Amino acid sequence: xxxxxxxxxxxxxxxxxxxxxxxxxxxxxxxxxxxxxxxxxxxxxxxxxxxxxxxxxxxxxxxxxxxxxxxxxxxxxxxxxxxxxxxxxxxxxxxxxxxxxxxxxxxxxxxxxxxxxxxxxxxxxxxxxxxxxxxxxxxxxxxxxxxxxxxxxxxxxxxxxxxxxxxxxxxxxxxxxxxxxxxxxxxxxxxxxxxxxxxxxxxxxxxxxxxxxxxxxxxxxxxxxxxxxxxxxxxxxxxxxxxxxxxxxxxxxxxxxxxxxxxxxxxxxxxxxxxxxxxxxxxxxxxxxxxxxxxxxxxxx
Numbered sequence: 001x002x003x004x005x006x007x008x009x010x011x012x013x014x015x016x017x018x019x020x021x022x023x024x025x026x027x028x029x030x031x032x033x034x035x036x037x038x039x040x041x042x043x044x045x046x047x048x049x050x051x052x053x054x055x056x057x058x059x060x061x062x063x064x065x066x067x068x069x070x071x072x073x074x075x076x077x078x079x080x081x082x083x084x085x086x087x088x089x090x091x092x093x094x095x096x097x098x099x100x101x102x103x104x105x106x107x108x109x110x111x112x113x114x115x116x117x118x119x120x121x122x123x124x125x126x127x128x129x130x131x132x133x134x135x136x137x138x139x140x141x142x143x144x145x146x147x148x149x150x151x152x153x154x155x156x157x158x159x160x161x162x163x164x165x166x167x168x169x170x171x172x173x174x175x176x177x178x179x180x181x182x183x184x185x186x187x188x189x190x191x192x193x194x195x196x197x198x199x200x201x202x203x204x205x206x207x208x209x210x211x212x213x214x215x216x217x218x219x220x221x222x223x224x225x226x227x228x229x230x231x232x233x234x235x236x237x238x239x240x241x242x243x244x245x246x247x248x249x250x251x252x253x254x255x256x257x258x259x260x261x262x263x264x265x266x267x268x269x270x271x272x273x274x275x276x277x278x279x280x281x282x283x284x285x286x287x288x289x290x291x292x293x294x295x296x297x298x299x300x301x
Contacts, residue, residue: 001281001282001284002281002282002283002284003283003284003285003286004266004283004284004285005286005288006266006285006286006287006288007287008287008288008289011034011287014031014033014034015031017031017032018030018031033268034264034266034267034268035263035264035265035266036258036263036264036268036269036270037258037260037261037262037263037264037269038259038260038261039258039259039269039270040259041055041056041259043258044257044259044269044270044273047270047274048258048273048274048277053219055257055258055259056234056257057257057259057260058234058255058256058257058259058260059234060143060180060255062234062236063144063236063253063254063255064143064144065141065142065143065144065197065199065253066083066143066199068250068252069081069083069199072250072251072252073201075249075250076201076204076249076250078201079202081199081200081201081202082131082199082200083197083198083199083200084124084127084197084198084200085124085195085196085197085198086119086142086196086197086198087118087119087122087124087125088181088196089118090115090118090119091178091181091182091185091196092182093111093114093115093118094115094165094168094169094178095175095178095179095182096111097115098169098170098175098178101169107152107166107169107170109162112165112166112169113162115165116129116161116162116165120161128161128198129161131200132160132161135159135160136159136203137157137158137159137202137203138158138159138200138201138202138203139157139158139202139203139204139207140158140164140167140168140198140199140200141198141199141201142168142174142177142178142196142197142198142199143177143196143199144176144177144180145173145174145177146173146174147168147170147171147173147174148171148173149171149173150166150167150170150171150174151170152166152167152170153167154167154170154171157203158200164198168198176261177196178196181195181196206243207241208241211241211242211243212239212240212241212242212251213239213240213241213242213284214237214238214254214265215237215238215240216235216237216256216267216276217232217235217236217237217238217256218235218256218276218277218278219232219233219234219235219257220232234255234256234257235255235257236253236254236255237253237254237255237256237262238250238252238253238254239251239252239253239254257269258270258273264276265285266285266286266287267285
């Protein structure tokens with residue numbers, strides 16, 4: 001299998017380009033070369049022709065974190081983990097708090113406290129609040145995404161209920177999840193069939209993003225193979241982490257495809273489309289420090 005080595009200087013230049021085109025925290029600008037997502041149908045259809053397979057935005061439900069949490073927990077050796085349904089009655093309040101954050105660049109303590117009070121008045125909210133009594137450190141996320149982009153410590157652990165609300169409501173990633181859930185409520189005219197979960201996993205200081213990889217599993221129909229089951233109908237990606245002891249741990253599952261919201265990491269859904277969709281030979285992409293790349297090249301020579 002071919003290994004594609006990307007100098008870290010290329011990544012830094014790409015980040016600088018994105019920042020130069022961005023107008024602020026809520027800007028939707030993203031890389032034009034790496035980690036692309038949400039492409040138009042016309043972009044990818046030119047590269048990966050449709051046959052029995054049709055390019056479309058994949059559904060969210062097959063990739064919900066809670067569906068795979070037991071497997072992920074087993075893979076990572078978690079002894080404790082939690083999942084709580086976010087009350088649909090709070091969706092609008094969470095969106096309003098997010099809007100306030102965008103307008104003022106401030107997280108109003110009174111609004112945060114109101115949401116905490118309303119949530120803790122429910123059965124699940126009381127149980128959630130009890131988890132924070134001993135101030136354990138938790139990694140939090142919603143079913144589809146984590147609030148890791150929050151400037152209020154999105155990549156740091158949570159140890160209080162208000163901190164959970166602040167991180168979620170200052171994250172554009174989490175905003176997309178909440179907005180999607182609220183739209184389902186408005187479409188159906190009822191919250192009975194809508195569920196958005198808050199997940200808490202024990203904080204793991206050993207987690208290191210530099211040892212994580214994204215694996216791409218294209219839909220069989222894109223390669224002329226009959227559909228096997230729902231997850232494979234649209235394809236999927238999954239993230240793994242390589243540990244110092246050589247073990248591989250499952251991090252999460254995500255959608256597949258150029259029209260999905262899942263980033264292509266070190267690839268580009270369109271430029272690398274034929275390879276990602278399984279039409280060309282697979283590749284592994286890694287980022288190396290410039291000194292590491294020079295050392296690798298010298299060994300090849």
